[in-house]
């Protein structure tokens with residue numbers, strides 16, 4: 001298939017939100033993927049409520065950010081509102097320059113190892129994965145259906161959060177539970193944030209002046225959701241999220257690793273239902289469960305004021321991070337770089353400092369003045385003598401989705 005246009009609309013549909021970006025791939029390629037190729041970015045929040053909000057920034061025209069508040073009933077109405085905003089800047093969905101729409105899809109199971117052109121059969125397969133991704137895939141499916149209804153003639157591509165992790169060896173991906181039960185219910189480690197881990201591990205190699213095939217990287221994607229991955233020569237060999245995004249690191253509102261028997265205990269002793277336990281572990285745990293705040297800025301502010309609960313939450317967060325750095329160092333054997341990314345990883349210098357503190361014997365250290373620098377560019381924060389490069393590498397999932405989408409439709 002050959003696309004005529006060079007623009008890609010990236011849609012990230014959540015249960016009550018749609019994030020979008022319109023990119024010009026001609027510009028992003030010529031400028032090495034810089035922001036120059038971004039024509040518009042925006043967000044629809046609180047879909048289905050009275051106070052829905054659309055925030056739209058028309059970067060192409062240099063116009064100001066526009067905010068509209070008022071009820072937006074569903075995803076279809078949201079996408080129509082987005083289309084209207086884009087049209088107002090001459091960037092409408094009917095433009096012949098639009099080559100494709102790229103959709104973020106959280107769970108691709110084992111079947112989808114690559115970005116995939118969406119047809120009815122693909123959509124059905126994504127639906128078949130809803131039981132393993134009940135919190136995420138339904139919203140992604142709604143986004144796809146709505147976009148296809150608006151532009152049935154346009155190629156639409158699904159880019160899966162799980163795809164980068166499908167290279168994990170069987171001994172990494174398989175949980176040590178009864179094989180028949182696991183297989184009957186498709187229970188295994190899938191991993192998430194794959195688009196980010198792929199992008200950041202590649203960028204880290206570039207920062208070191210090497211080809212991805214030459215380097216082993218531990219990527220720490222620390223946003224509100226957080227995950228770690230071990231990437232050997234450009235291929236993921238382990239990652240901290242599992243069947244669902246609940247496993248692994250301490251997150252904003254998720255517990256991460258926990259003794260599974262805690263769930264039986266909550267059911268048998270506390271009388272909680274499966275749904276209540278799900279909500280407890282996904283929405284009321286992690287940093288917010290520990291100290292009442294999930295924003296690292298607020299937690300650091302409280303620590304500076306001597307708040308002990310915030311300090312303990314921080315210590316628990318860091319301890320888990322350290323365990324994963326240690327585990328993945330052992331998995332990789334040789335580590336060339338540790339890369340911090342996403343909201344916390346890119347911005348919270350104290351987190352980076354604390355996570356690497358005491359790891360000098362493992363060749364890892366952080367230089368305080370380099371760590372204090374604020375920048376949107378990939379950068380090293382380790383001292384020259386350190387054997388392992390420690391880096392801050394801003395992630396760009398939308399650009400990665402757009403590039404993968406465009407590569408598929410322009411091939």
Ligand code: ADP
Nearest residue numbers: 222223224225294295296297342343344347348
């Ligand atoms: P997600 O995409 O998972 O929603 P992000 O990657 O945008 O999350 O990260 C959001 C989190 O990043 C916030 O909850 C906050 O903890 C953290 N964060 C953002 N900016 C800063 C900052 N300047 N300093 C410390 N933490 C920050």
